[in-house]
Amino acid sequence: MKEGPDIARVAALLGDPARANMLTALMSGRALTAAELAQEAGVTPQTASSHLAKLEAGQIVVPRKQGRYRYFTLSGPDIVEALEILMGIANRVGHNRVRTGPKDPELRKARVCYDHLAGDMGVALFDGLAKRKLIESNINGVALTPAGINFANTFGIDLDGLRAKRRPLCRECLDWSARQSHLAGSFGAALLDRFYDLGWAGRMPESRIVRFSDAGEKSFRDLINP
Amino acid sequence: MKEGPDIARVAALLGDPARANMLTALMSGRALTAAELAQEAGVTPQTASSHLAKLEAGQIVVPRKQGRYRYFTLSGPDIVEALEILMGIANRVGHNRVRTGPKDPELRKARVCYDHLAGDMGVALFDGLAKRKLIESNINGVALTPAGINFANTFGIDLDGLRAKRRPLCRECLDWSARQSHLAGSFGAALLDRFYDLGWAGRMPESRIVRFSDAGEKSFRDLINP
DNA sequence: TTCATAGTTCGATGCTAATCGAAGCATTAA
DNA sequence: TTAATGCTTCGATTAGCATCGAACTATGAA
Known part of the structure; x- marks a missing residue:
């Protein structure tokens, strides 16, 4: 028995629709609050809070507290890379999903x-x-x-x-x-x-x-x- | 509502330990049979069959039938890239797992x-x-x-x-x-x-x-x- | 034909995780 | 202090899915 990186754990964190939506939103590079991320993901604040706790524990996102807001950013450029590649794969194999785009x-x-x-x-x-x-x-x-x-x-x-x-x-x-x-x-x-x-x-x-x-x-x- | 790539679906396919083990084994570049992959993943053939069906439906792996064997390979170099990046992330954040290494x-x-x-x-x-x-x-x-x-x-x-x-x-x-x-x-x-x-x-x-x-x-x- | 092997399907089981309502905590504004 | 807002915790519900035993199909060997 040896040590090895636990791919599955990281992938599972990206593998939930609500979390994937949040992370995609964070690809903009801006720090977003928990409420904003909840809206992006289309879930209630409670659910978002639970997801964000998981993402934080898994060190996929990093929180920064400012007043009564909590701003989240991706924990590193490797996360962006992973998301980009996964997007590419999803597109190649034709896995698409309806999603609200920006209205502005x-x-x-x-x-x-x-x-x-x-x-x-x-x-x-x-x-x-x-x-x-x-x-x-x-x-x-x-x-x-x-x-x-x-x-x-x-x-x-x-x-x-x-x-x-x-x-x-x-x-x-x-x-x-x-x-x-x-x-x-x-x-x-x-x-x-x-x-x-x-x-x-x-x-x-x-x-x-x-x-x-x-x-x-x-x-x-x-x-x-x- | 618009179309977008379904990251979560792809990531979820990589996000199960048994499947991740199989895919990691396939990174060798060699085509492996269902039984070999079952062993790599540490699950029974039935379970492996179920996983492989999912991976095949999701076009993560490609099967090739030869006699009574079914050989599987990764569906493209982008899958390897994704796995490499996920490995890197898992390592960076310290998500490790015990895993059997090669005995030979x-x-x-x-x-x-x-x-x-x-x-x-x-x-x-x-x-x-x-x-x-x-x-x-x-x-x-x-x-x-x-x-x-x-x-x-x-x-x-x-x-x-x-x-x-x-x-x-x-x-x-x-x-x-x-x-x-x-x-x-x-x-x-x-x-x-x-x-x-x-x-x-x-x-x-x-x-x-x-x-x-x-x-x-x-x-x-x-x-x-x- | 008979047997062995590779793989799949089916059904049952049990666990995990996503979800949200309700209530609680923390911070800011008045 | 009181009220409002942002966020989290708790609890209950639900659904999905991984797992495996048992039975079935398909291919190849004797």
Whole structure:
């Protein structure tokens, strides 16, 4: 008898619909209160409290007390990675589920998903890069093409710096809206950062919304429409 | 209401101890029969059959009938990735479990884990590369150092070719024996391939054992002992 | 044909875990 | 102090599911 990591215990924690909903909501990167998470999951506060206690005991989420609120965040980037991969698998095998998407049109248009761009514009970015053959997607995942590497360099993204990080360069991340992918991974995050730096877009405080300026949106359209 | 990937359903399939054991066994890359998987999981054939039916319905495993045997394999590389990440999380948060390791001393010494080297020599390889500062490991994962990139090139590994693949270059994969890591990811796989090419080791047919020649093992020791 | 082996189906059992109403605790506002 | 809000604990209910014995099917061997 030996010691080994208990995969099942971790997976079981992610394997309940209510908890999975909460964790998906936390992928935005924002800290959310217990009540907000209860609403995201569609359960009563009591039930949510029980789930959050389990997630906390399993060190999947980390609580932070502030006044009478308790804010929760994911305990590490590995949790995000796990969720992204599980999303990909679920999509590949066709396990879909009805779920309420964000109602706010601005959220639907462009929002932050952990650290990369999601929403309609996130999907458009993914499709545009694919159409320009800068990225290539197949059953094994996404990768930059040689043309894509060129593009990244001229666009001001330090690929070597990203490669030194542990995170995969490109990863698909599934959007709530429809089964469309947007681009995650360190390259996806770097792209969004670059949009901020170029002044194309900014993040609204206390929200997941990414708001593009008119000129920024035009530049964005030019980028994805060759 | 919208469609979204059903993370919980996939995670729940991985979230049962018996099923997790089976899937971990399948990470070797070999196709295993229902009876072998039952034994790996420590359950009766009936129970295993029920689990395998669920995993098959969920498209986590793929069956292949051959005579009166049914061989199962994982349905894709994304499943391996998910298992590796879950292992990492479980290890990070200290969720360990007693588990029977392989009894065969040869298996314990060096075996294939999917496509990279595991067992004592796999762990030694990981530690050796870390001691030589060719790889660097922290909470975010593993990565090649600049010295490691140099080493890879001189050792005959085409890093650019590996980077073009979708898979992360380096990843930790936890060994059954103790909580020691060995090196997975495309670089881990490439290293093992190189060992084969250099004639240091060969894979035994119908088994997970990797057998090093005497000269090969000596070269291997030199490699990890600066 | 007869026997052995691999695997599945069925049915019964027992345990775990999700759920929510009601009540309690803690913090903030008035 | 009183009231309101955020969250948790308790208790009871319910449902799902893992498990295995027993019986059944399918393939291959003698």
